[in-house]
Amino acid sequence: MENKTAAVKMRNITKTFGSVVANDKVWLDIYRGEILALLGENGSGKTTLMNMLSGIYFPDEGQIFIDGEEVVIRSPKDAYERKIGMIHQHFKLVDVLSAAENIVLGLHEKGRLDLKAAGDRIRAICDQYGFEVAPNQKIYDMSVSQKQTVEIVKVLYRGADILILDEPTAVLTPQETDKLFAVLRNMRDDGKAIVIITHKMHEVEELSDRVAILRHGHFIGDMPTAKTNAQEMTNMMVGHPVKLNIARPDPVNPRPRIEVRDLTVRSIDGIKKLDNVSFTANSGEILGIAGISGCGQKELLESIAGLQPTESGSICYINDDGSREELLGKSPLSIAEMGVSLSFVPEDRLGMGLVGNMDLADNMMLRSFRRGRSLFTDRKSPRKLAETVVAELDVSTPGIHTPVRRLSGGNVQKVLVGREIASAPTVLLTAYAVRGLDIHSSYTIYDLINRQKQAGVAVIYVGEDLDVLLELADRILVLCGGKVSGIVNGRGASKRDVGMMMTRLGGNRGNE
């Protein structure tokens, strides 16, 4: 280990965006035959640093050495020439083309386009590392995990031996994650250098050989994974000690609050997104929803919130006195006018929950601007609310008049959640509330959700991280292809079982 020369050395890398310093004199070494986990909170500059290595950004200052030789990476093409390949969080594939066509796209190989030869090379790569890719399959026919595989094969096909993966497991099931890790280990053993960006501590411990930690754009340190633990890494990332347990207080006086019966939803193209879904969400309880992404989670929440046209079924809101009100077919406005205080933290924060170009105060107003009979908007109370949210949830922002799109992911989410719980809801719907958030912000959000639960709110929490769902939720509803695969108790459920239920209706128990 000592006498290995670094495949990549980054020295004194500085990158600024406007007045924001994303990377400040960062040093980083990447070795061959090693998996490096790059850790840091949101906005700590991990992705920026890797983007400079893969030619998307150009550093303001600093040097990059590859195998001891200083290089300049001006474009992704330069990066490929240096055998650096990055797999981004959002895939960059052409849907209507096949895997092979996507892989050779933009390569400008000499001679005629020979998809057959390309297919053979792709198969060779797959056999070498244990991938499964059908070169002729179209991208639109593929699952998320298959698309990711195509992305990885794409960079390998271009000869990359330094691979960077930006949060590769965020969209995968536990089983798919295991498969990915096996492949990554094979590649490491083949002598490739691998960098993985992730927020999930147990993955870091399971997979990586070395960790490097960034905080607020500064390089904090690196060390072999074996010599550290989740607690120490988290403390280094955050800068002060944090507790790593998610609290799960017992439900207080749970009563049925939302009753969904036989809900069926079709998309505009006529595809069944939800099929006969029935369940009850109780007050004072967190109902977790698990499932592979795109299994109807979004449609389920949006149906309850009155944003999704439904085909059949019913959604009943049950008042404290036992009276029932039908929510199905009502618009968000009429639901609110019925006196049902329903809050919704949607998956798409800046495209749906907030307006990116508006400042914090104006975003607070989204929920409250109709109040009062005046023709004019009341600007004072949203401003006050924005100040309260900033102070109470510790939102880091230059001020309440900063457009929210300039905030980092975690702070955007705090603003959104802060606004949604400010209206004292009785039902709180959250979709991927901690997606892309670092540990510190995630725990803030869990804490907020728990407090709502203790206040008697019926919380429906759609999550992707099974470890978190198993620690946070009182009950877990597992969706599989738009159907309810099962509802399990959060206390005592096993990750394996839930994982199986996600991929097959009923998990191990039933095959129908």
Added chain:
Amino acid sequence: MNKRNQGPLVHITKRGVMPWYFSWGVRGAAIVLALIVCAVVTTLLTGENPLQIYATIFKGAFGTPRKIWILLQNLAILLCISLAITPAFRMRFWNIGGEGQVLVGGLATAACMICLGDRLPNGLLIPIMVAASIAAGALWAGIPAFFKAKWNTNETLFTLMMNYVATQLVAFFVIVWEVPKGAGKIGIINQSTEAGWLPQIGDSKYLLNILIVAVITLLMYVYLNYSKHGYEIAVVGESERTARYVGIKVDKVIIRTMLLSGAVCGIAGLLLVGGTDHTITTTIADGRGFTAVMVSWLAKFNPIGMIFSSFLLVFLDRGASEISANFGLNHSFADILTGIILFFIIGCEFFINYRLSFRKAAKKEG
């Protein structure tokens, strides 16, 4: 090897928030630069003394009290149309049908003046004209809005096509009402009775228009920035999904905003026909429905800023006419100058938002 070790020659970085004097400094510098380039072009192409040409532009705009009044009147009409399309633009509804909406507003006004002029007293006729022009403009904008809201048709094409329909409609009625028969034009309506002519304030023909537009500017500013409707427009413009999520009825907002947009265009038509021209032709809007798009964009959809951007465009246009008259150059030459100046003004926004860093002299690293 040495060559490879260099970064890109120029690289572009986004600036942070700049103080207002910085951005205005850049804009000022852009105008100065534009004038210098114009001077060079002028000397090369015509051999005239550029300073003299600038003096002429200035004289064309401000030379006599009459010229100042015309400038203000043109400014008022252009500003009025720009204000009209701005609510739609803030909603990202690309209403380029201002031209047609002004035309039908003017047509409705003319129809009232011609058909009712001899039967009703002015006290009754003028309110009817106001109502008719507003209704006509609103209708013309409401049709594309309705189709957009219900079936998501493309508003840009739709409003553009409505312009042609409006032009043909006016052409048709010009023949119906032509005076004298066979003249192919209407001439001054009710010249003897002045029925339906908007009243004059003092002895200025244009003051009323200017005052009305000033009031509209203020109202529009307040409406867009402080009213609940204005807030809804902004939310719908930024993200329809967010609007639906918070329970804003997007269809309703689109139609309501376009009705307003068309209504104000209708008023512009009323001011043109009833206030100053007292006749109607197919070219009465004179392309201002399109120029207004530029005015609105240049001011970033801010009604107060639009006072300045419309002033700039009217000033350049008036000056340009003067040059073509005085120097025997044709009007196209003045248009070239206007183009150069606009190029610089629009281009400078790039430098306000981004910084260019040039590669420093090759640094040897140790």
